[in-house]
Amino acid sequence: MTSVFSPRELWRRLVAPIDPALMLIVGLLLGYALLVLASASSDRLNTQLINLGVALVVMRIAAQIPPQRLMHLALPLYIGGLLLLVAVALFGDVTKGARRWLNLGFMRIQPSEIMKIAMPLMLAWYFQKHEALLRWKEYVFAALILAAPVALIARQPDLGTAILVLAAGFYVIFLAGLSWKVLATLLLGGLASLPVLWSLLHDYQRNRILTLLDPEADPLGKGFHIIQSTIAVGSGGILGKGWGNGTQTHLEFIPERHTDFIFAVLSEEFGLIGNTFLLALYALLIGRGLMIAGNAPTLFSRLMAGSITLIFFTYALVNMGMVSGVLPVVGVPLPFVSYGGTALVTLFLGVGILMSIHKNRMLVQK
Amino acid sequence: MHPAEFRNPEQDLQRFQRRLAIAGGLVLFAFALLFARFFWLQVVQHEYFRTRAEDNRISLVPVVPNRGLIVDRAGMVLARNYSAYTLEITPGKVADLEAAINELAKIVDIQPKDRKRFRRLLEESKNFESLPIRTRLTDQEVARFIAQRFRFPGVDIKARLFRQYPYGDLASHAIGYIGRVNDRDLEAIEKRDAEDNYRGTDHFGKTGLEQKYEFDLHGQTGFEQVEVDSGGRAVRVLARTAPVPGDNLVLTLDMKLQQVVEKAFGARRGALVAIDPSTGGVLALVSMPGYDPNLFVDGIASQDWDVLNTSEDKPMVNRALNGAYPPGSTFKPFMALGALELGKRTPQQTISDPGFFNFGGHLFRDDKKGGHGLVDMYKSIVHSCDTYYYVLANDMGIDNISNFMRQLGFGQRTGIDIEGESEGVLPSQEWKRKRFRKPEQQKWYAGETISIGIGQGYNAYTPIQLAQATAAVANDGVMYRPHLVRHIENIRTGERRVIEPQPLRVLPLKPANVEVIKQAMVGVNKEGTGARAFAGAEYVSAGKTGTAQVYSLKGEKYVAGKVKERLRDHALFIAFAPADRPKIALAVLVENGGFGAQSAAPIARQVLDYYLLGKLPKEPAPADDEVDEDD
Structure with a gap:
């Protein structure tokens, strides 16, 4: 062995916490994403590379933090996030009719983004704490932990983030072993309360759902996004129109083509083959994540890994469903592919945590 | 309350892994559904969406x-x-x-x-x-x-x-x-x-x-x-x-000639139509005042439109085709020609003119107090004797007059290649029956025929009809449809579609009769009412002055200065030249211009001077106040 400070040793230490399998899958996804972005909006490529750099640093740091240390962050992060959400509701900036941002004077932050990680962290920590004794009371309290921030986010309004946070929390509760009876009851109760929920929705949220049901009713207004993205997907065919040749993309028929609707670009230019490749990459990513969760030593680690993995799935499902016209338009990006720094950092924080859990799978046993 | 449940870690792990497996199954199921959706859109419905994308694009x-x-x-x-x-x-x-x-x-x-x-x-x-x-x-x-x-x-x-x-x-x-x-x-x-x-x-x-x-x-x-x-x-x-x-x-239009005419009019209102008698080609078609057509191209601004539309001068009316005026004394040569053709007069036959014609106790006055004395056909035209034509009209009768005038094109559209031409009014018994409702109005009274003879009464013709009739006489009865376009040119092939002169009809006029009228009209410009305007002309021209009443004075003598400008008589002049081989025939009308000799004839002089000699006038045609009122 050479010196501890030799470049080789430094590199080994640097990459040690990184799970090669996970990194390979994510790397393939990123390569694919950059290829699509280069067609959708090539002038944003440099910025996205910088975003990516930041996100990878965040991942590397997260991968280094052992799960036990992470647990200590759960409560302060959750409480802090909740307070910030209350602050947003009281003093937040309004942009495009929604109160989502908090102006700290030197920067603007979007506290709901914190909740995407803070929520599973908090619930996983909570279930770990009460591991020995999980009664219905604990589940009710967990539901409250989940409901408060979700309600605050939904009222901003930010339906996309609310769904993701709700899903993140729900996955934890589900994986923690909530009884099927309760789940079935919740499901029926949820269906029964749909009319009530409908009345609580904002007009724009209702419109989005109505638009999904009949986009052609308003082809130039609310239905425009769905119609045009569906045309893009359908016209792509099996092989796609080829990179840079998507007419829907390049003639600006696809709105938000570098962010939420980037899947329409991918679909149009790479066709069914390209879509299947993307689905396969996501399936591999999710499979690897679930494997990590299954091998995790503590309840906290399992729940955390399971929830993060299923959140990746939720991102992908909601986004692709929206672009292909089967789910309503909500602001959910295509994970690892859509342009934008915030989402990328959050996603890679999740990947980092997964890596850390995988690295530390044996520690407790030892 | 449930009792506390002590847990078995091994069991917990198994349950957790079961749940993970269920979640994994759901993931696969959801992805399968997405794939099905993609397959539906991209394979089954591909043709439809491809077409829609093309429709979007092209x-x-x-x-x-x-x-x-x-x-x-x-x-x-x-x-x-x-x-x-x-x-x-x-x-x-x-x-x-x-x-x-x-x-x-x-x-x-x-x-x-x-x-x-x-x-x-x-x-x-x-x-x-x-x-x-x-x-x-x-x-x-x-x-x-x-x-x-x-x-x-x-x-x-x-x-x-x-x-x-x-x-x-x-x-x-x-x-x-x-x-x-x-x-x-x-x-x-x-x-x-x-x-x-x-x-x-x-x-x-x-x-x-x-x-x-x-x-x-x-x-x-x-x-x-x-x-x-x-x-x-x-x-x-x-x-x-x-x-x-x-x-x-x-x-066929000669823009320089057109320019000369419009300059000659100056600020006066009126119309002039000049025709090449041997083809019907229109050489000048003037209606004064005009308007700037450029204003209309982008949609006219409302204030511009208001100005054009409310102006007393009515610049939007094409007087040459849509103004119907009594021809006044310019009607006399055509009356005389009709009399010869119908055998109602010979050139030599004379009447004695006491200065009026008494018809059933009603006196029809001549312009010249005391009359012209003995008047034959030549003198009746040269000096524009009214009494001669009162008597003639009475002798011919209204239907003979209108039947003859119809052949010359009076009271009918000429068929010029511009839309919306007016018919004018060629009075006849039939016309009156159709025109009026009440039976007493529908009847034609013999007294009404008298003033028809001097171009007044119900007579109302457009300047282009007058020009066409003049050209017909100049061309010995061969009439052409007046037209403005000589040929239509395809600029790529250079191919020309010539608008052939279309003979409308050949009037069966006796050459001797036409010659009598032509000579009389030459006399007008040599020694008659047009002589002042045509003094010193280097060509022989034929003409006839005319005055159309705007305002009928009952019993009083008309004095131009006494009536408001807009109620003054219209001045008319018809002419063709050179008299032996006419190259141009024209009719001029100056609204409220007074006597024909006074303002219309000088315009005709400038037009003929330019067209035949290339002489450009230095100023608008003069309004000659000295002219005698024998019109």
Whole structure:
């Protein structure tokens, strides 16, 4: 062995916490994403590379933090996030009719983004704490932990983030072993309360759902996004129109083509083959994540890994469903592919945590 | 309360892994559903979406052909096209028009009159047309808009061809003008089954030659297959069928002559039609005052329209074709010709003129107090003796008069190639029966025939009818349809469609009779009422003065200075020259010009001087106050 400070040793230490399998899958996804972005909006490529750099640093740091240390962050992060959400509701900036941002004077932050990680962290920590004794009371309290921030986010309004946070929390509760009876009851109760929920929705949220049901009713207004993205997907065919040749993309028929609707670009230019490749990459990513969760030593680690993995799935499902016209338009990006720094950092924080859990799978046993 | 449940870690792990497996299954199931959706869209429905994407992308854009030019007989361009940038809005693509226009006004100068015009166009148009908010943008304005056009979906700059009439109001009534297509024009287009060819065309001939020859001038619309972006803006051209430019009109009109006439009129109102008697080609078609046809091309501004429409001078009326005036004494040569042809008079037969004609106790006065003494046909024309024609009219009877005059074209449209010509009134017993309702009005009274003889009474003819009749006499009874277009020229092949002179009819006139009338008309300009105006002319011309009453004075003698200008008599003059081989025949009318010899004859003199000798007059034709009132 050479010196501890030799470049080789430094590199080994640097990459040690990184799970090669996970990194390979994510790397393939990123390569694919950059290829699509280069067609959708090539002038944003440099910025996205910088975003990516930041996100990878965040991942590397997260991968280094052992799960036990992470647990200590759960409560302060959750409480802090909740307070910030209350602050947003009281003093937040309004942009495009929604109160989502908090102006700290030197920067603007979007506290709901914190909740995407803070929520599973908090619930996983909570279930770990009460591991020995999980009664219905604990589940009710967990539901409250989940409901408060979700309600605050939904009222901003930010339906996309609310769904993701709700899903993140729900996955934890589900994986923690909530009884099927309760789940079935919740499901029926949820269906029964749909009319009530409908009345609580904002007009724009209702419109989005109505638009999904009949986009052609308003082809130039609310239905425009769905119609045009569906045309893009359908016209792509099996092989796609080829990179840079998507007419829907390049003639600006696809709105938000570098962010939420980037899947329409991918679909149009790479066709069914390209879509299947993307689905396969996501399936591999999710499979690897679930494997990590299954091998995790503590309840906290399992729940955390399971929830993060299923959140990746939720991102992908909601986004692709929206672009292909089967789910309503909500602001959910295509994970690892859509342009934008915030989402990328959050996603890679999740990947980092997964890596850390995988690295530390044996520690407790030892 | 449930008792506390102590847990078995091994069992917990198994349960957790079971749940993970269920979740994994759900993931696969959801992805399978997504794949099914992709398969549905991209394989099963692919053809449908491919077509929709193509429809999105490709738009068939008509390419409007260049409109044909209008040039006079010497090649002077009277109507041409120039290219300019317009700022256009497609109202269907703009949610809030008012706001968009206000924003545009910050980069491009938009005046209240532009907004007004835009609103009017908006009312008249269909929603998917793009309408100009500003025309003739400057280069700076174009640059400023291009830089910001992403802010204005549904707004774009277009290079359009504009019609321009370089001579402004000169010959405006003959050339006419184009304006934006309206519902009536659309009907005309549909009637000709030309909708396809007019896709993209937004202007249409409204009056004059522009209207009559619209479908020759228009040309064949081309098409471009254009790739467009979501804002409907053209990105690139995929295929193109070139337009075929419209045909040029080459006129019989002599623009320099037209200029001479309009100058000769000065500020006076009236009309002049000059015809080449041997072809019917119109050499000058003047209606004064004219108007600037350029005002109409982009849609006339309302204040301009108000001025034109409310003016007492009625500049929009084409007096040459639509003004119907009593011909006054210019009618006499035709009366005399009729008398000869019908055998009612011989040239030598004389009457004795006491200065009036007594018909059943009613005195019809002659202009000359005390009368002209013994009057034969020559003298009756040269000195314009009224009494001769009172008696003649009475002898001929109304139906003989109208039957003869009808052959000369009086009271009928001449068929000139301009729409909307008036018929005028050729009085007859039948006409009166049709014209009036009450039985006592429908009856023709013999006394009414008397004043018909001197061109008054119910007589009302357009200046072009008068010119046509004059040309008929000059051409010994061979009548041509008056026309303004000499040939229509295809500018690409150079092929010419000549508008052949169309003989309307050959009147069976006895040459000797025609000669008598011609000689008498020569006498008018030599020693009669036209002599002053034609003193010193280097050619032999034939003419006849006339005065049409506007205001009937009961018993009083008409004194020009005593009546208001607008109630003064109209002055008329007909002429042709050279008398032996006429190259030009004309009729002039000066509204409220007083006696024909006074203001109409000097205009005719300037016209003939220019046309026959190339002499340009130095000033408007004089109004001769010294002339004797023997008219």
